[in-house]
Amino acid sequence: MNFKSYPTATWLLLAGFTVAAQANETEQLTDLTVTADLRDDTTIREIASSVSVLDEDTLSEAGVQHFQDVLGLVPNLNWAGSTSRPRYFQIRGIGERSQYEGAPNPSVGFIIDDMDFTAIGGAATLFDLQQIEVLRGPQGTRYGANALAGLIHIRSQAPEYNQAYHLETTLADQGTYAAGFSATGALGDGDKAAYRFAIHQFQSDGFRFNDFFNRDDTDQKDEFMTRGKINWQLTDHWTADLTLLLVDINNGFDVWNPENTFTTHSDDLGIDNQRSTGFSIRNTVEATAFDFISISSYTDADIQYFFDGDWGNDAYWGEFAPYDFTSNNDRERNHLTQEFRLVSHTDARIFNDSTDWLVGFYAAQLDEDNVINDFFNDEVYRDFYSSFEATNLALFAQLDSHLTANTKLTTGLRFEQRKSDYTDNGGLDLSPEDDMWGGQLSLQHQMNPGQTVYATLSRGYKAGGFNLSPSLPESRRAYDPEYLLNYEIGLKSLLLDNSLSLNISAFYSERTDMQVSTSVQEDPTDPLTFVFFTGNAAEGTNQGIEIDWLYQLSRNWSMFGSIGLLDATFDDYVTVDDDFNGRQQAHAPDYTYHLGLSYLSDQGWFARADLNGSDGFYFSDSHDQQAQKRDILNLKVGYQSDHWSVYAWGRNVLDESYAVRGFYFGLEPPDYADTLYQHLGDPQHFGITALFDF
Template identity: 75%
Template sequence: MKFTKHRSATSLMKMLALLLAALPYTTIAQKSDDSNKPEQLSDLTVSADLREDTTTREVATSVSVLDQDTLSQAGTQHFQDVMGLVPNLNWSGSTSRPRYFQIRGIGERSQYEGAPNPSVGFIIDDIDFTGIGGAATLFDLQQVDVLRGPQGTRYGANALAGLIYVQSQDPSFDEGFTLETTVGDYGRYAAGFSATGSLGTSDRAAYRLAAHQFNSDGFRRNDFFHADDTDSLDEMMLRGKVNWTVNPDWQADLTLLLVDINNGFDKWNPENTLTTHSDDLGIDDQRSMGFSVRNTLAAANNFDFISITSYTDSDIQYFFDGDWGNDEYWGEFAPYDFTSNNDRERKNFTQEFRLVSKPDARVFNSSTDWLTGLYLAQLDEDNVINDFYNGDVSRAFDSRFSAMNIALFGQFDTHINETTVLTTGLRFERRTADYNDNSGLDLSPDDDMFGGQISINHEWQPGKNIYATLSRGYKAGGFNLSATLTEDRRAYDPEFLLNLEVGIKALLLDYRLSLNLSAFYAKRQDMQVSTSTQDDPTDPLTYTFFTGNAATGKNYGLEADWLYQINRNLSFHGSLGLLNATFDDYVTVDDNFNGRKQAHAPDYTFNLGMNYSADSGWFARADLNGSDGFYFSDSHQQRAEAREILHLKVGYQSDSWSVYAWGRNVLDETYAVRGFYFGVEPPDYADTLYKHLGDPKHFGLTAQFQF
C-alpha cells in the first residue's frame, strides 16, 4: 500500500509506537495489583443487523458501535463530534452540519447534485434520513452503529459504501427525568429534557419523550453586517417513543420525530479565513417530520414476523451568496451580486416485512437459521432552483423526481459446527424512476440490481473470532438536475462494488482488551464520479456539479479499533484507518486521472484517546483525531492538508448529576472540510482554491441532572 510521507504521518507513527510499547508494561503492573482489577469488557449489540440480537463479534463485517457512554464522554452536541472515532469515515462541508459522508472513500460530497442517489445510508430509529443527516443530535441517544462496506443484503441501493444507524434511548418502566444544559463561547447554548415511565398504570406500555434546543452564533465574523451570528445554528429536536407489549406474542414500537433546523450559512470568502463579506445572508434550513412503527409478532417457536414502516416529510431550503462579497468589497467591479436559492420538498415512505427464524425452525438438518423479507420504498422530491444576478432572476429551474424501490432478500446462517457459521445472503432490487423538469427533459428509467454476501465466521477460542466476507453492493443510476448541463450529461448508470474483507475480532488479556482488525479490497465497476465545470468564468453560479460514470476504481486498506482497560479507572482507546482509493480508468477533457486518489479519501484517519474515571466521581477524557490530506474533487488536483485535532473533557459525575468542562480543537488547528476550485474574482476570474474551514477552538460547560 502506498502512502504519502510527511510530518503528520511521521508524528502519527511515533505516537502509535510509544503507546503500543507501553501496553506490556501497564499489563505487568496490573497483575501485581488485584485490588485495582478492572471489570471485564464484553461485546456490544449491533442494532442495524438483520438479526437484532447479534453482537459485534458475530457480524462478519467491519463495524464501529458507539455506545451511550462513548457518545456522552466524547461528544457535546452532534454526531459531527464523534465522527473522528470511526476509522475511514469522512465528511464534506458546504452545509451547516455534516450531511454527506464518505466511508472508505466512497460517498457524495454535496447537495448540488441531482436526484437523491446516496452511497451511505443514514437511519435514525428506523426513519430514513439519508442525504439529510444534519438531524443527528446526540441528546438522549443509546448508540450509533457505523457499518463499513457494502450492505447488499440488508440495505441495498442506499448502502453501497456502508450505513450509519442511529438509535435513541428506549422507553423504561422506571419513571425518570433528565435535564441537560450547555453554555459556551460563540453564543453557544443548549437545553434538553427527557422523561420516561409507564403509560398510566399499565405494565405493558412505556413511553419516552425527549426535547432539545441548541443555539450558537457560529464561528464567522461578517464585516459587512458587523455581526458575529450570520453563520448561526438554531436546531430543535422533539422525539416521542412508545413501546407496547400488546400481548405475549406481539410487541409494537412507535417513534415520532420532529427536527426543525433554522441555520445560517455564511462560510465562504476569497481569502479563506473566518471573516466573511457577504451582503446576502445564507440559509440552511430543514424541517423534517417523521415516524416509524415496528411490529414484532412471534409465531410459536417457528419464526418472528417483523414489520417496519417509516415516513418522513422534509422541507429544505438552501440559499447562499454566490459572489461572497458586497459592492464596497468589489469596488470598481460592482455591481457584482450573485445569489442562489434551492427549495426542496421530500417525502419518503418505506415498508419492510421480515420473517426471522427461531432455533426450533432451523432447516437443512437443523443446522441453518434463515430469514427472508420484502422491502418497498417510495421517494418523491421536488426541486425549485432560482439563480439571481443583481436581484433579477437569471435562471429558473424546477424538477420533479419520483422513485419506487422493490426488493426481495434472504439470508441463511449455517452452523457448520459449534464455533463456525457460514452466512449467505442475496438481495434483488428493482428501481423505477420518473423525472421531468421545465427544460423539457422527461425520463423514466428502470434499474434491476442484485447484491449479497458470502461470509464465514469462526470462533477459534472463547472471545476470539476470525471472519472472511465476499460481498456485492450496488447503487442505482440517477439524474443531474443542473439547468446548465447538456442533455447528454443528465443521466448516469448504476454502479456496482465487489468487496473482499477478512478480519479478527477478539477480547484479549483476560477480557481487558477489545481489538478489531480488518483488511478489505473493493473493486468499483461503472464507477459514479461527481465532477464539476464552470460554463461562464464571469458567473460563479455557472459552477455546476454533475455525476457521470468512469470505468473502474479500487479501494483497499486496513481498519483497526481497540479499547484497553488498563485498570478499573483508566482506559486507552483508539482507531486507525488506512486507505488507498484510486481511479483505474478515468480521463476527462482536461486531465488524466488514471492512478490518482479519489476525492475525500484520506490515506489515513486515526483516533488516540485516554479515559479516566475515578472512584470519587472525577472524570477526564482526551481524544486526538487526525486525518491525512485528500483531494477536494474528482475534477481538479487541489488538496486539503493533513490535520490533527485535540478534544478535551473534564468533570465530575455522580449517580444523579454530572458537570463537564470541555474544549474542542483546543490547539486551534486550521483545516478545511470542503474546497472548490473555480473563478469568482474579477477582472480575470482566475481559477483559485477556496476552502470551507472547520471549526476553530471553542469551549463550554455541560451539566446534567437525573431525577
C-alpha cells in the same frame, strides 16, 4: 501511510497510555449489540464485516451536540462541508459530496430509529441517543441501493418502565447554550406499555464575523429536537414500538470568502434550514417457528438552502460592482418505507437443523420537489423547478448455516428494482428503470470464546441516474448503475481476561462503472454556471485496513482508538483535459486515526483526551487541489456522581486550521482566475456541561 507524519503529540499520548496502566483490578468488557443487523440483538463479533459502535457513554463523553462531534472516532469515515452540518459522507472513500438539485442517488445510507434520513443527516443531534453504528462496506443484503459504501444507523434511547428524568444544560463561548430534558416510565399501572420523551434546544453564534453586517452570528446554529417513543406489549407474543420525531434546524451558512479566513463579506446571508418530521412503527409478532417483523416509516423534510454566490458586497468589489449573485433552493421531500421480515427461531432450523433463515420484502416511495431561483444583480437569472419520484421494491433472503459448533457460513441475496420519474420546467422528462442485485457470502470461525475470524465476499450496487443542468450536452445527461465487489477478512477479539477489545479488518473493493461527481464552469465570468455532473468512470479500486480497540487498563483508566488506512484510486478514468489513472479518489484520505485516554477516579473525578485526524485528500475528482492533513485534540474534565455531573470541555484546543470542503473555480474579477476556496472547520471552542438525573 507514513506514520512519521503523525504529530509528536500523538506519540506522547501513546507513551502516556503505557504509564497510565496500573496493577489494580480491571472491569470486563462485553460485546456491543448492533441493532442495524437483520437479526435483532446481534453482537459485533457475530457480524462478518467491519463495524464501529459508538455507545451511550462514548457519545456523552466525546460529543457535545451533533454527530459531527464524533465523526473523527470512526476509521475511514469522512464528510464534505457543503452545508452547516454534515449531510454527505464518504465511507472508505465512497460517497457523495453535495446535492444542489433533485434526483438524489446516495452511496451511504443514514437511518434514525428506522426512519430514512439518507442525504439529509443534519437531523442527527446527539441528545438522548443509545448508540450510533457505522457499517463499512456494501450492505447488499440489508439495505441495497442506498448503502453501496456502507450504512450509518442511529438508535435513540428506548422507553423504560422505571420512572426516570434527565436534565442537561450547556454554556460555551461563541454564544453557545443548550438545554435538554428527557423522561421515561410506565404508561398506566401495569407493565404493558412504557414511554420516553426527549426535547432539546441548541443555540450558537457560530465561528464567523461578517464585516458587512458587523455581526458575529451570521453562521449561527439554531437546532431544536423533540422525540416521543412508546413500547407496547400488546399480547404475550406481540410487541409494538412507535417513534415520533421532529427536528427543526434554522441555521445560517456564512463560511465562504475569497481569502479563506473566518471573516466573511456577504451582503446576502446564507440559510440552511431543515424541518424534518417522521414516525416509525416496528411490530414484532412471535410465532411458533419464526418472528414476523414489520417496520413502517415516513419522513417529511422541508429544506431551504440559500447562499451568496459572490461572497461579497458592492463596497468589497469596488470598481467591479454591482457584482451580486445569489441562489435559493427550496426542497420538499417525502419518504415512505415498508419492510416485512420472517426471522426463524433456533428450533426451526432447516437442512438437518443446521441453518437459520430469514426472508423479507422492502418497498420505498421517495418524492422530492426542488425549486431553484438564481439571481444576478437583483434580476432573475434562472427559475428552475423539478419533480422527482422513485419507487424501490426488493426481495431478500439470508441463510446462516452452522457447519460446525464453531463455524458458520452466511449466504445473503437481494434483488431490487428501482423505477424513477423526473420532470422539470426545462423540458426534461425521464423515466429510467434499473434491476440490480447484491448480497454476501461470509465464513466465520470462532477460534475460542473470545476470538472470531471471518472472510466475506459482498456485492453492493447503486442505481443509475441523470444530470439535470440544461447547460450540459446530451452525452453527459445519463449515467449507469455502479457495482462494487468487496473482499474482506477480519479478526474480532476479547483478550486479556476480557479487558481488551480488538477488531482488525482488511478489505479490497473493485468498483465497476464507477459514478464520478465532477464539475465544470461553462462561463468563466459567471460563478453560477459552475455546475456539478455525474458520469461513469470505467473502474476504481478501494483497499485498506481498519483497526479499533478499547483497553480497560485498570478500574480507573481506559485506552481506546482506531486507525483506518485507505488506498482509493482510479484505475481507468480519463477526461478531455486530464488523465486520472492511478490518482486518489476525492475525499479519500490515506489515513484516519483516533487515540483516546480516559480516567474516572473512585471519588468521581473524570478526564478524557481525544486526538483524531486524517491525512490530506483531494477536494474533487475534477482538479488536483487538496486539503492539508489535520490533527484535532479534544479535552474533557469534570466530576460525576450518581445523580449529577459537571464537565468543562474544549474542542480543537490547539486551534488547528483545516478544511472540510474546497472548490476550485473562477470568482474574482476582472480575470476570474481559477482559485482554491475552502470551507474551514470549526476553530477552538470551550464550554461547560451539567447533567442531572432524578
